[in-house]
Amino acid sequence: MTGVLTDFHFIRAVWLLLLIPIAALWWLMRPKPKPRAQEMSGIAPHLAAALELGADNARRLYPIDVAMIAAILVTLAAAGPTWSRAPNPLVADTAPLVIALKVTDSMEEPDLAPSRLDRAKFKVTDLINARVGARTALIAYAGTPHRVAPLTEDANILRPLLEGLTPAVMPKQGDAAANALTLAETILNDSETPGAVLFVLDDLDPSQLSDFETATVPVFFLTMLPNGQSITQLDGLKGTTVVPFSSDDRDINRLQRHIQSAYTAALDDDDRLDWQDKGWLLAWPAAFLSLLWFRRGWVIRSLLLTFCIWSPSGPAYADGWRDWFLTPDQQGQIAMNQKRYAEATELFQDPYQEGYARLKAGQYPEAAAIFAELDTPEAAFSEGMARIRNREYRPAIASFEVALERRPDWPEAQHNLEVSKAILDYVETTREQSDTGEEAGIGADDTVFDNDAGRGEQTTIQAPKDGSQAMSADQWISTIDTDMQDFLRNRFLLENQEQKQ
Structure with missing residues (x-):
């Protein structure tokens, strides 16, 4: 809430100058209360007091009040109130995400049947399916980190590669989570859209914690442990979000909310993006107030006559009312x-x-x-x-x-x-x-x-x-006669040799 108040401003603040003539017109046109002496002229004071019974029930709200309040709301809407950035539709609809999956022998434990690693793959698949249209990259790490797939929106590329990840394909055993974070940051730095990193793991070497405390991107953890167990090393880690494994979709939904919140916060700091106009929100209360004009005695006949003249002739259809107010492109944008x-x-x-x-x-x-x-x-x-x-x-x-x-x-x-x-x-x-x-x-x-x-x-x-x-x-993946695990093992070995050289 504090961030919203800090970023709140008007895109077209010059429209606020219209509030001055609106206020002046309101003051001039609103009926003024008449002095009692004028109202009861020619009547004895004691009779006037008796005739004033029910005077407190005099009208407090006039048609001009409703009209001016609606005019104020429309003016504020025209000024363009905003408090968040508009994402660039040509780059990404949601935050790019790098998933770092721990692939070690400990992830083969069967306490999450069939194994922690298999359940982790299921969760990663569910998350990819939930992020339709968003770019996702995949990293596998043990003693060394390896980029399995670059940022892509095509889930068909990620799924077969994900299935081939086992501890046997990793060239070196260990826990190089800090190096995996560095690789993930490198991938996100090449993207024009701010993103986040998700670690799917069952443990974290305490020697790796210092790098997470100085991470330059939002970091999230999905802990693959049964019965809501936690990783004690992550309890005191600041600036990160830990989501425990759940047998249903609660963990995936929670991750989605946190990732999107981090994405929105990062967009607010990107000066290259336009501010998102929220003025349309004020159109609803203004439209509601306009309905009060249909009370008896409040209808402006001239406005109704103008509407009848302006409206197209011929039979009226309920499904064509939008054409009276919106262009086809506006309807398409809605x-x-x-x-x-x-x-x-x-x-x-x-x-x-x-x-x-x-x-x-x-x-x-x-x-x-x-x-x-x-x-x-x-x-x-x-x-x-x-x-x-x-x-x-x-x-x-x-x-x-x-x-x-x-x-x-x-x-x-x-x-x-x-x-x-x-x-x-x-x-x-x-x-x-x-x-x-x-x-x-x-x-x-x-x-x-x-x-x-x-x-x-x-x-x-x-x-x-x-x-x-x-x-x-799917077709070109199916043409590979060699096993996917062999392919990943050879690829990771080659990368590991190149890094040593």
Whole structure:
């Protein structure tokens, strides 16, 4: 509450000057109480006193009072009261999160059946599913930390990698939680949106605590211990939030609230973001007060006549009343705010807004086609977002490059370009390591099949460019004949050797 009061201000404070003429008009138009001498002129004083019975019940509220209060509320709304920042919809809807999962022998304990590690994987999966549309990265750590997956909105990339994490794939046993925190901070520093770190663990080496006390990002802990047991080392750790494991969704819901609160607080300190206009909240009490005008004797006939003249002729329909007051784009924005994205796509007339609504509704090919017709850097950026979510990584790279051509030194576009290239490189590298394409050197756009006429001879053809779609994450993961644990073990060993060198 203190933070809200500290950040409260008006975006368009000049509108507050209208309060002066409103107050003057109120004072001039409000009926003034008449002196008793004028009211009872020509009547004897003792009779006047008798006639004043019930004078205390005189009207206290006049129509002008209601009108001026409504005018004050509308003026305050026009001034734009605010106390929080508006997130950038092109970067992220919610806070990016780095999940650091402890993968050690102690996490194999069966006191949380089937094991602490398995239950931790279930919780991480639930959290990823609850954060639809938000970017999540995954780190595994034991004696050394390793980045399993970069920040991504695609849960299909995270799930198979998460399943392959066991203590056997870790190159070194131990508890390097502090190093995992450093790696997580590095990942978040590359993001333009403030984020947080979640540690999923069953214990913490006391020697690692000092680094958490000086963490530069919000840190949360999900303790994987049965019966509400706590980790004593975390009890006195300041600036962090500890959430104990629960058999239901209470721990996930609590983490979601804390992560979003930290995200909102971080946005308030980001001067690059606009303040969120909260003036619409005052429109409701102003509309309620306007209903009092329909009391008997309060209706302004001229206003009703004006409304009847202004309203369109022809039959009236209950479902078309919004068209009297709101433009199609305004109705579409309301639908977007209420997360009715499919409905918003039918309401927007502005092509960019329609494309963004289709992007949020999951209609990625349609959204990309709309953005491709526009020549703004924002349109190219959004086209790249639609392409990458549709797993069209090469077109996504081209779109982000166009966005950078139209607006050089755009950090968000540069970041997404690097992420797209990293994903494409990861996909191609994985395919090359599989039995399907390892020897043939097949690229991401090639197809291999057995030729029956050639008695099993391998034949390579170029995939058609028109109408072709990239292979989904589940499809290319399923093409890997080697076990995921072997893949992670070899990758972590290589990273560990590079760090030593």
